[in-house]
Amino acid sequence: MDSTRVTEQPTSFERPQPGVDPADPRGAFLRSPAPTAGTGAALPAQGRSGGEPPAPGAVTPGGPAPDAADGPASEHSQPGAGPDAEPDAHRPRPAPDGIPVQPADGQGRVDRAPGGTERRTGQVTRPGRPTPMRRDGDRLRFVGAATRRIARGIDLDEIVMGLCRATVPTFSDAILVYLRDPLPVGDERPTGPLVLRLRRTDRIPPERDTEGGGFMPIAPPEQPSELDSVGEELCTVRPGSALAEVLRGVRPVFTDAPAARAALPELLGEEGAAAVPDGQRAVLAPLRGRRRVIGAALFLRRPERIPFEADDLLVAAQLATHSALGIDKAVLYGREAYIADELQRTMLPETLPRCTGVRLASRYLPAAETARVGGDWYDAIPLPGSRVALVVGDMMGHSMTSAAIMGQLRTTAQTLAGLDLPPQEVLHHLDEQAQRLGVDRMATCLYAVYDPVAHRITVANAGHPPPVLLHLGGRAEVLRVPAGAPIGVGGVDFEAVELEAPAGATLLLYTDGLVESRLRDVWTGIEQLREKLAATAQLTGPDHPPPLEALCDEVLDMLGPGDRDDDIALLAARFDGIAPSDVAYWFLEPEDAAPGRARRLARRQLSRWGMDELSDSVELLVSEVVTNAVRYASRPVTLRLLRTDVLRCEVGDDVPQLPRLRQARATDEGGRGLYLVNRLARRWGATRLSTGKVVWFELNHG
Numbered sequence: 001m002d003s004t005r006v007t008e009q010p011t012s013f014e015r016p017q018p019g020v021d022p023a024d025p026r027g028a029f030l031r032s033p034a035p036t037a038g039t040g041a042a043l044p045a046q047g048r049s050g051g052e053p054p055a056p057g058a059v060t061p062g063g064p065a066p067d068a069a070d071g072p073a074s075e076h077s078q079p080g081a082g083p084d085a086e087p088d089a090h091r092p093r094p095a096p097d098g099i100p101v102q103p104a105d106g107q108g109r110v111d112r113a114p115g116g117t118e119r120r121t122g123q124v125t126r127p128g129r130p131t132p133m134r135r136d137g138d139r140l141r142f143v144g145a146a147t148r149r150i151a152r153g154i155d156l157d158e159i160v161m162g163l164c165r166a167t168v169p170t171f172s173d174a175i176l177v178y179l180r181d182p183l184p185v186g187d188e189r190p191t192g193p194l195v196l197r198l199r200r201t202d203r204i205p206p207e208r209d210t211e212g213g214g215f216m217p218i219a220p221p222e223q224p225s226e227l228d229s230v231g232e233e234l235c236t237v238r239p240g241s242a243l244a245e246v247l248r249g250v251r252p253v254f255t256d257a258p259a260a261r262a263a264l265p266e267l268l269g270e271e272g273a274a275a276v277p278d279g280q281r282a283v284l285a286p287l288r289g290r291r292r293v294i295g296a297a298l299f300l301r302r303p304e305r306i307p308f309e310a311d312d313l314l315v316a317a318q319l320a321t322h323s324a325l326g327i328d329k330a331v332l333y334g335r336e337a338y339i340a341d342e343l344q345r346t347m348l349p350e351t352l353p354r355c356t357g358v359r360l361a362s363r364y365l366p367a368a369e370t371a372r373v374g375g376d377w378y379d380a381i382p383l384p385g386s387r388v389a390l391v392v393g394d395m396m397g398h399s400m401t402s403a404a405i406m407g408q409l410r411t412t413a414q415t416l417a418g419l420d421l422p423p424q425e426v427l428h429h430l431d432e433q434a435q436r437l438g439v440d441r442m443a444t445c446l447y448a449v450y451d452p453v454a455h456r457i458t459v460a461n462a463g464h465p466p467p468v469l470l471h472l473g474g475r476a477e478v479l480r481v482p483a484g485a486p487i488g489v490g491g492v493d494f495e496a497v498e499l500e501a502p503a504g505a506t507l508l509l510y511t512d513g514l515v516e517s518r519l520r521d522v523w524t525g526i527e528q529l530r531e532k533l534a535a536t537a538q539l540t541g542p543d544h545p546p547p548l549e550a551l552c553d554e555v556l557d558m559l560g561p562g563d564r565d566d567d568i569a570l571l572a573a574r575f576d577g578i579a580p581s582d583v584a585y586w587f588l589e590p591e592d593a594a595p596g597r598a599r600r601l602a603r604r605q606l607s608r609w610g611m612d613e614l615s616d617s618v619e620l621l622v623s624e625v626v627t628n629a630v631r632y633a634s635r636p637v638t639l640r641l642l643r644t645d646v647l648r649c650e651v652g653d654d655v656p657q658l659p660r661l662r663q664a665r666a667t668d669e670g671g672r673g674l675y676l677v678n679r680l681a682r683r684w685g686a687t688r689l690s691t692g693k694v695v696w697f698e699l700n701h702g
Contacts, residue, residue: 514559638652
C-alpha cells in the first residue's frame with residue numbers, strides 16, 4: 001500500500017452510501033463506506049499540518065486503511081464512478097423534510113451484466129466510519145430540514161409538534177419539551193416562581209421498523225424502554241438550584257456533566273432522572289425566547305444506541321433556538337388573535353333581550369383562521385310600546401379597524417333606536433356617522449322594527465341582503481325591500497316599507513357570509529337559504545314552526561366544508577304577537593280627574609281578565625305615574641295595559657324629560673311616586689320618544 005496517500009470519502013451528497021449496516025452502532029449519522037479496490041478515493045489528508053502522510057497501517061479519518069489484499073487504489077477514482085456505475089440511479093431515498101435515508105441492507109444494487117455475471121454497483125468490502133466533513137454536512141442538512149418543519153407551525157402546538165416530529169427518531173429516541181407555565185407574552189414580566197410544565201413528549205414506538213427514519217439507524221428495543229417512565233408534569237425551578245443555573249447558561253449540555261446531572265432530579269423527579277441513560281446519551285437544551293428562558297427540551301437516546309457527539313450540541317442549540325423564537329412569536333400571535341376575538345365579541349350582545357311578543361335567537365361565526373376578525377354585527381333593541389328593533393350589519397373588510405368601526409356604528413344605532421326614530425332616519429344618521437369616521441368607511445345594514453300589537457314590521461335597507469320570512473305553513477319568502485345604497489356613500493335617501501308580520505312566522509336576518517362564497521353568488525345563496533328554511537319547516541308540519549335554536553343550526557349546516565371567506569351574523573325572530581284581546585288602550589285628558597279615571601279603567605280591565613288580585617297594586621302605581629304625566633303634559637296622556645306572561649302598563653305623554661328616582665326628604669310633599677313604583681313593580685323604566693316619553697312598569701301575575 002502506498003503510504004503517501006490516505007483514503008477519504010467524497011463530500012458529495014448526491015451519491016448513495018452503500019455498504020452501511022443499519023444496526024452498526026459505530027456511526028452517529030449517515031455512514032460512508034471505506035474505499036475498496038477500484039472504487040476508493042485517494043485524496044490529500046485533511047486536517048494535518050504540513051500535509052504529513054499517515055504512518056503505514058494507521059486508521060484515517062475516513063475509516064480503516066485498506067489492506068494490501070484490497071488492491072491498489074486509483075488516484076482519481078470515486079466510489080461508484082466505474083464504467084458500469086449509474087450515478088443518477090443511486091440517489092438516496094428522500095425522507096420527510098428532505099433527510100436522506102440509506103438502503104436497508106447495507107449493499108449496493110445488484111445488476112446483471114451480459115453473460116449472466118453479477119456486478120454490484122457501489123459494493124464495499126466493509127463499513128467505514130463517516131468522515132467529519134460528511135457528518136457535518138449531514139448535520140447541516142438535518143438542521144435545515146428540521147428548522148423548516150418547525151417554522152411551518154403557526155400556533156404553539158404546531159411548533160412544539162414540529163420540533164418533536166423533526167427530532168424523533170432522526171436525532172434522538174425521545175424528546176421531552178417543557179414550557180413555562182404560564183408563558184409570558186411580549187415584554188411583560190412574569191410574576192411568581194418559574195414553573196415548567198411538560199407540554200409534549202415524543203418517543204419511538206415499539207413497532208417502528210428497523211430501517212430507520214433519518215440519518216441514524218433505528219432498532220426497536222427488545223423490551224420496554226426505561227425512557228417511557230421519564231418526565232413529570234410540573235417542575236418548579238427554585239432560585240439558585242442546579243436546574244436554574246443550567247437554564248441560565250442557555251447553552252445545551254450533556255446530562256453527564258455534574259451540573260446537568262444534579263438538575264435532572266429537579267426536572268424529571270428522582271425516578272425519571274434514574275431512567276436517563278448514562279454517558280452522552282441525553283442533551284438538556286434551554287429554550288430561550290427574545291427576552292428570557294421560556295422552557296427546556298431534553299433529547300434522549302437509548303443505552304444500546306451510540307451516544308451523542310460534541311457537534312450534536314450545536315444541532316440541539318439550533319433546534320432549541322428556532323423552537324423558542326417560534327414559540328415566542330406564536331404566543332404573540334395568539335395574544336393578538338385573542339384580543340381581536342375579544343374585541344369582536346364584546347361589540348356583540350352577550351345575551352339577547354326578552355321582548356314581549358317575540359322570541360329571538362342568534363349565531364355568530366368568525367371567518368376561519370385566514371381572517372379571524374370581521375365587521376359583522378347584529379342587535380335586538382327593545383323600544384317603547386313593546387316594540388323591538390332588529391338590526392344586522394356588515395362593515396366591509398377583515399381587520400381590527402373594521403371591528404372597531406363596527407362597534408362605533410352599533411353604538412350609534414343603539415342611541416338612535418333609543419330616540420325611537422323611524423328606520424329610514426336611523427340609516428340616514430348612520431350614513432352621516434360613517435362619513436365622519438373617515439373615507440371608505442362603508443357598511444351594509446338592515447334595520448327593522450316589529451310591533452307585536454299591530455302585527456306589522458317596518459324595514460329599511462342600506463345595501464344589505466334581503467331578509468327571509470318563514471310562514472307558519474312552511475312557505476319561505478324573500479321579502480321585497482328596497483336595496484338602498486351602503487352606509488358611508490353619502491347623499492342618498494333611504495326608504496322604509498311596512499309589511500305584515502303574522503303570528504308564528506319567523507324572520508331571518510343575516511350577513512352575506514351565509515349566502516355568498518367563491519362557489520356561488522349572493523342570489524344563488526339566498527335561493528338555497530329559502531329552500532333550506534322551507535325544507536326544515538316541513539319536518540315539523542304545517543301547524544308547528546320549527547324550534548328557533550334548531551332552525552339556526554340547520555341554516556348554518558348549508559355552509560360547505562373548508563375555510564369561510566367571511567364571518568357570519570345570523571338573527572332569527574319568531575313573531576308571537578299580542579292578541580287584540582290582551583291589549584287595552586285609552587286617552588286621558590291632562591286634567592286633575594285623570595288619575596281617578598285611570599284607576600277605574602285599570603280596575604275594570606283587570607276584572608275582565610280575571611286578575612283582580614293585582615287591582616290594588618295596579619291602581620296605586622297607575623295613579624302615581626298618571627299624576628306625574630298630567631302635571632306637565634299639554635296633550636292627552638295615553639294609558640295602555642298589555643297582558644302577556646306579565647302585566648305591563650305604559651303611560652305616555654308629550655314631555656321629553658325623563659323622570660329620575662330620588663330619595664324624598666321628610667318635609668317634601670312629593671317625590672315618592674317613583675319610589676313606590678320601584679318597590680312594588682317587577683321592572684320599570686322610561687323611554688324617550690320623538691314626541692315625548694313613555695313610562696312603563698311590569699307586574700307578575702298568576
